Amino acid sequence: MSAYKNLSIRQKQILWAWIFLAVPTLFYVVIRFYPTGAAFVTSFQDWNLLGARTWTGMDNYVKLWNDPVFWKVFRNTFAYLLLGTPVSLVISFVIAYHLDKTRFMHGFLRMLYFLPFMTSAVAMAWVWRWFYQPVPIGLFNNMLASIGIPQIEFLNSTTNALPSVLAPAVWAGLGFQIIIFMAGLRAIPVSYYEAARIDGVGWWTVLTRITLPLLKPTIVFIVVFSSIGFLRIFDHVFNMTTNNPGGPLNSTKPLVLMIYETAFSSFDMGYAAAQTVVLFVILLLVSLFQLWILRGDNT
Amino acid sequence: MTIASEASGQTHANTDSLFSRKANKQRNMGQVLRWMVLFLGGVIMIAPIVYMISTSLKWPHEVYNVNLIPEEPTIENYTYVLEDGRFYGWFVNSIIIALITTASNLFFDSLVGYTLCKFRFPGRQIVFIAILSTLMIPTEMLVIPWYMMSQSFGWLDSYWGIMFPGLMTAFGTFLMKQFFESVPDFCKVVSLNSLLEPTDRSSHNIAYAITYNACVFLICHARDCRVMNFNL
Numbered sequence: 180m181s182a183y184k185n186l187s188i189r190q191k192q193i194l195w196a197w198i199f200l201a202v203p204t205l206f207y208v209v210i211r212f213y214p215t216g217a218a219f220v221t222s223f224q225d226w227n228l229l230g231a232r233t234w235t236g237m238d239n240y241v242k243l244w245n246d247p248v249f250w251k252v253f254r255n256t257f258a259y260l261l262l263g264t265p266v267s268l269v270i271s272f273v274i275a276y277h278l279d280k281t282r283f284m285h286g287f288l289r290m291l292y293f294l295p296f297m298t299s300a301v302a303m304a305w306v307w308r309w310f311y312q313p314v315p316i317g318l319f320n321n322m323l324a325s326i327g328i329p330q331i332e333f334l335n336s337t338t339n340a341l342p343s344v345l346a347p348a349v350w351a352g353l354g355f356q357i358i359i360f361m362a363g364l365r366a367i368p369v370s371y372y373e374a375a376r377i378d379g380v381g382w383w384t385v386l387t388r389i390t391l392p393l394l395k396p397t398i399v400f401i402v403v404f405s406s407i408g409f410l411r412i413f414d415h416v417f418n419m420t421t422n423n424p425g426g427p428l429n430s431t432k433p434l435v436l437m438i439y440e441t442a443f444s445s446f447d448m449g450y451a452a453a454q455t456v457v458l459f460v461i462l463l464l465v466s467l468f469q470l471w472i473l474r475g476d477n478t
Numbered sequence: 479m480t481i482a483s484e485a486s487g488q489t490h491a492n493t494d495s496l497f498s499r500k501a502n503k504q505r506n507m508g509q510v511l512r513w514m515v516l517f518l519g520g521v522i523m524i525a526p527i528v529y530m531i532s533t534s535l536k537w538p539h540e541v542y543n544v545n546l547i548p549e550e551p552t553i554e555n556y557t558y559v560l561e562d563g564r565f566y567g568w569f570v571n572s573i574i575i576a577l578i579t580t581a582s583n584l585f586f587d588s589l590v591g592y593t594l595c596k597f598r599f600p601g602r603q604i605v606f607i608a609i610l611s612t613l614m615i616p617t618e619m620l621v622i623p624w625y626m627m628s629q630s631f632g633w634l635d636s637y638w639g640i641m642f643p644g645l646m647t648a649f650g651t652f653l654m655k656q657f658f659e660s661v662p663d664f665c666k667v668v669s670l671n672s673l674l675e676p677t678d679r680s681s682h683n684i685a686y687a688i689t690y691n692a693c694v695f696l697i698c699h700a701r702d703c704r705v706m707n708f709n710l
Contacts, residue, residue, distance in 0.1 A: 214623030291520030316542040455619035
């Protein structure tokens, strides 16, 4: 005890910091980093989960490079990212911006937008699949028919299937992004707006010169996390296309679904591990690129 | 209406006199319009959920009918689920897992987030980056090693075997750290309070509100991810 009393405040702080971090550090090393290392090792092996592991060097990566399905899946994954992130970002900002200025029944409106986030993809995929059906039973096609627009093949067409699968994913994530945006908007000091009001500044200038620049940390947060989410999209695709996961003709298959099938349908663990390593590299590069772009701007 | 009206109405009171009645009226019209559009958007947002509830009250032959109101409403589906005993077991499983992982996330994520935010110690940046980097690791990569770990620890076929990967999340830690960042330094506030008589209540309230919000996010997030067994 006397040894503790002799420590300086700074030394005490260091001691306590590491006491707090001891268990979590152990957890992250054992539950996250050790399995990651194991996956990297497996990616250089041939292993069917039951038999012995044999070293095959770069074979799995060469096989992946020459796999046409992989390149299709690669394009799909980026399609999810490049469509999903900007669309959900813009929609959630517009809603949050206006919701923030609404006082009447504010909590009720916010609840309406937040509710989809709390539903599970498994349950809602059924409703969405039903909405996408052709005319007698599908809600969307019924609405189109009533205003005289020809039928749209939502889930059965190779070109429309991907956006159709993406829509419920965006829908489900919107509530969370809106809440985060509103928290960001609230954090902007009122004095800036008061100063702008006294100077008689128009709303567009207020938005582009005060709100958006001060909202930058929030925007960085949402862009990075929603990108990670869209690059790792799986449950919405898997549940929307249960009869033929990733179909039609692999047109909606994201990388994670390919990994899932390689690992748990073909039991080709080495190949699946190589795919996860590729996904890891993509996630890392995309996140670092975004952080670099968004941070590097005006600081 | 060009200016964000913050939670209090006092900003309005100060500036209302600057505007003529006409401008005021126009502003109110704008507010009504904004409210209506937001409400409409909200209705569209919850439409799939409303349809899900409506379908749960329909007989099988009517399930693929686009009518929102069932022709002959029935609670048959609910009584079926409740009489079929398995539902309770599944529900209890979900509740137990949700409660324990949420409690664990709240405790550890806020602890780590707080430590990384408010303490200065060697290795702080490395720990933060290491935890954040686990977000990039696809869960699929970890599932097989986790299964083998559970096997060797004898956790197979137990709650523990499902829960252990999600007891702490990098996402929650990051969120907590971000929120603590906007909280005035606890240590400083506390030490000031002990020195000076007028207590800085407002900063305590802000800290409380922000922590509370962070906790609500975490609960929702933990629940969503755990059920899907896809933890960030």
